Amino acid sequence: MVSSREGDSMTEVFRWGILGTGGIAKDFADGLAELPDARLHAVAARKRASAQAFAQSRADKGQHPQVCDDYAAVIQHPEVDVVYIATTHHNHVALARQAIAAGKAVLVEKPVGLHGDEVATMVAEAQASGVFLMEAMWTRFMPAIQALQHALAEDVLGPVRLVQADFGIDLPHIDAQHRMLDPALGGGALWDLGIYPLTFSRLIFGCDPHHIQSIMIPAPETGVDELSAILARFGDGGVAQLMCGFRLRVPHQARIYGPKGRIVVDDFFHPQAFTIEPHEGEARTENYPFTGPGYQFEAAEVQRCLRAGLQESSVCPLQETLALIRIMDQLVQQWGIIYPRGAL
Amino acid sequence: MVSSREGDSMTEVFRWGILGTGGIAKDFADGLAELPDARLHAVAARKRASAQAFAQSRADKGQHPQVCDDYAAVIQHPEVDVVYIATTHHNHVALARQAIAAGKAVLVEKPVGLHGDEVATMVAEAQASGVFLMEAMWTRFMPAIQALQHALAEDVLGPVRLVQADFGIDLPHIDAQHRMLDPALGGGALWDLGIYPLTFSRLIFGCDPHHIQSIMIPAPETGVDELSAILARFGDGGVAQLMCGFRLRVPHQARIYGPKGRIVVDDFFHPQAFTIEPHEGEARTENYPFTGPGYQFEAAEVQRCLRAGLQESSVCPLQETLALIRIMDQLVQQWGIIYPRGAL
Known part of the structure; x- marks a missing residue:
């Protein structure tokens, strides 16, 4: 990291390298732009032209990243402190492992991998190398989510019995080459969407589910999960219904x-409010508005941890990441979808 | 039935006997009071005093049923045309079979029985005897439900992919003797509540589900189902999430x-409206208000069928009743709850 003088205090500025230049990379870069102590330092894409276009488009936000020839060049870049991996899912693990081997702190977009054992290897290598690693599960860092967890801990509902979470989108006009339909690229709704209801239910119950059941409707083109519904039991008395x-x-x-009542959370994967509807008394909406895309919170957490010399975040610990991938492993197994494996 | 002159036309008046005097018997009697061609003719309860109190309470509605000593006396009553069975669930089948044997038309409150084979026997006996038999699944007869089915047939949503239906109540202060907790009386949420989401999803998809999965949380006192969530797949592309x-x-x-959008149905088991929320265009609420308790529609259907010489209703056919009990049989088996069996 570098230091810069702001007013009277010296601030460490973290230099980020971004792998991948899709929609989420753009949004994440917008998030970095919200943080005075973050600098978008380098970027690479599968094609150099994409990285160039991306870099040029960042000038509006005052960001002037170097364009690197390939992912490895960002990972090996001597001035990059943290690597954010925002490529298609299927190569997250391999790139994260390269970054860990290079001694770079890593933030990996979800899903961190497509196979639990590969993720476990990646985590073990980070821990053995003393390198910071975190899943980019931005939901966990939303101020509204943290306030919601606080409200539940204050027993506003009594013991939670039921969590329902729905995440359905309509991707218009996708053809059979779209990554969402391609198992080789980690296609299917689970990895992009289902991971959120699963994470949310796990967050609310505060423990691992057991007895996971599901129904999956395959996409006619390739058989990846187009629509699924998931049932999970938590503890002795809790149930989650997810889709x-x-x-x-x-x-x-x-x-x-x-x-004692219910809580409704719209846009539950990146909420700015939630409404408590108690059986006794008036409903009330608690607002936690923010500007920017919402990705700044996870980036700020990475920087907080690095500054404190931590290897993982207590808000999104690696055990939670491992627990989540194990659940998704189970589901994919129930559904019989085969995703590509990296070399271990 | 008897005939009464109304204006210039002769109207057949159907004389109803009611077995059981609980809350639903009261509501059903209110329903009969809405129909000019229905007469509440006789009533019996487990205790004669209850039947007396019930009969006296009906005077306000202009109903003056005879009080019979026991259920058999209503069933055998020479002036009773139709028997409505509203006792606790565990003896529905036995009472219905007695009524069928006595040649009386029968409307049986849901659940019609606690075991599929017993229900099948009851149905076979009605069909062999040429006696009218119907499940009192009032939801099917609601004007709003029929309009909803019509809207779906008009393709307002396109092919239905997902149905969610929730039915949770909080019975306050029930002790271990409450019928809802007693497996011997057909306790558990499924028979009183779960039957509605199941029926609703079956109605909407218009076919039998396959791949039924569930999670059940037992009541600590007796092990009956206190809370459950059910997943079912319909046809090639449909999913139901029920609780x-x-x-x-x-x-x-x-x-x-x-x-093309979604439809929201509040109080879906006896709705007076539903809201169509298309992706393109404005949301619209369609209202189908009615007075009275809502039980008049099923009673009117029974009378329509009897007048037409039908043995079963096309709105609530016996095949649907059998299909529903088979689903519930599956669930109860998954849950390992043992309900009492009648003599077959």
């Missing part, structure tokens, strides 16, 4: 029920 | 999703 799909628009809402 | 519970208040709402 995801990429050809059915369903409001992105979560509902949490306990003996 | 029921008697210790968790959850709005009684159903949501139906297709490629």
